[in-house]
Amino acid sequence: MTEEQQLRLQAFLDAELPEKDTRDVAAWLAGDADATALLGELRNTRKALVDFEPGLKLPESREFYWSKIKREIERSAPVAAPARSVSPFSWVRRILLPLGAVATLALAGIITVHQFGGGARPVQVNAILADAGAFTYRDESQGMTVVWLSYPAEKKLADNPSPATLPSK
Amino acid sequence: MRPGLICVCLFFAAMLSLPADSAPAADTGEMTIEAQLIWGTNDSKPDPKLKVAGPTLSDKLRHSPFKWDHYFEMHRELIKLRLNEERTVTMSRNCVISVTNLGNDQVKFKLFGKGTLANTVSQALPKGQLLITGGDAENSTAWFVVLRQVD
Numbered sequence: 207m208t209e210e211q212q213l214r215l216q217a218f219l220d221a222e223l224p225e226k227d228t229r230d231v232a233a234w235l236a237g238d239a240d241a242t243a244l245l246g247e248l249r250n251t252r253k254a255l256v257d258f259e260p261g262l263k264l265p266e267s268r269e270f271y272w273s274k275i276k277r278e279i280e281r282s283a284p285v286a287a288p289a290r291s292v293s294p295f296s297w298v299r300r301i302l303l304p305l306g307a308v309a310t311l312a313l314a315g316i317i318t319v320h321q322f323g324g325g326a327r328p329v330q331v332n333a334i335l336a337d338a339g340a341f342t343y344r345d346e347s348q349g350m351t352v353v354w355l356s357y358p359a360e361k362k363l364a365d366n367p368s369p370a371t372l373p374s375k
Numbered sequence: 376m377r378p379g380l381i382c383v384c385l386f387f388a389a390m391l392s393l394p395a396d397s398a399p400a401a402d403t404g405e406m407t408i409e410a411q412l413i414w415g416t417n418d419s420k421p422d423p424k425l426k427v428a429g430p431t432l433s434d435k436l437r438h439s440p441f442k443w444d445h446y447f448e449m450h451r452e453l454i455k456l457r458l459n460e461e462r463t464v465t466m467s468r469n470c471v472i473s474v475t476n477l478g479n480d481q482v483k484f485k486l487f488g489k490g491t492l493a494n495t496v497s498q499a500l501p502k503g504q505l506l507i508t509g510g511d512a513e514n515s516t517a518w519f520v521v522l523r524q525v526d
Contacts, residue, residue, distance in 0.1 A: 226439065330498060350507055352508075355493055355509070356510065
């Protein structure tokens with residue numbers, strides 16, 4: 207049996223053939239045992255498929271069934287949060303938070319300056335110098351004040367400051 | 376952070392800041408001044424018997440505008456002063472100093488050369504600070520009187 211003949215049998219079974227072809231196939235089946243056997247197999251196969259996949263029927267109407275799905279979708283959708291009423295306290299808290307942080311930082315800075323940076327304040331030096339050529343020099347980074355005397359009398363202060371000529375006391 | 380917590384933090388921070396300014400009870404007004412007569416020179420080996428000045432002081436002097444590389448301690452005095460007390464100390468044959476405790480780390484310093492008042496300086500001298508008076512000496516050397524407050 208050719209493939210085309212097999213397809214004609216399938217079409218006969220599905221009642222897809224024209225009336226003339228249907229009559230020809232019926233006559234062919236009457237005289238051909240193989241074709242009759244194949245038709246029987248095809249019929250059994252179709253029956254098995256139909257029994258295996260029975261059509262599902264909804265227990266309620268289609269409209270009611272889809273209305274249930276729609277309600278479920280709407281129920282699970284996120285609900286927009288209702289607008290919260292802003293109380294005066296929340297505004298105060300919003301202001302206090304950054305203000306408190308700034309105040310804490312400022313206090314920490316003041317404490318640091320007070321306890322560790324006291325020496326950084328400029329030192330006021332009042333000098334009365336008998337020497338017109340003398341000068342006062344202040345080095346804040348080294349933390350020292352230098353008064354430099356230049357008039358000749360002061361050179362004798364050390365009196366040739368070698369060990370022999372700069373006695374202590 | 377809640378506002379209440381912020382207030383607590385601010386309170387403790389304020390309490391911490393108080394001791395810096397509120398500890399006069401422990402301050403008796405006394406101070407001890409160390410006075411050193413220093414000789415500065417560029418000669419690295421003027422005399423082996425000379426005592427080299429302390430490294431901290433030498434380092435400060437070397438990093439100052441002074442031109443000398445080596446500093447030697449010729450004399451040292453510790454001067455304990457009560458509040459408003461003035462003491463006079465002889466540092467060398469020709470160098471006499473007078474220091475007054477003015478309170479609040481303030482000192483008045485007078486330097487006499489051969490009995491003549493050369494200069495008077497009043498300033499705050501907290502610990503770690505130096506008050507240096509100096510001048511030229513023979514052979515391109517220099518002398519210094521260094522004051523600092525010690526414990």
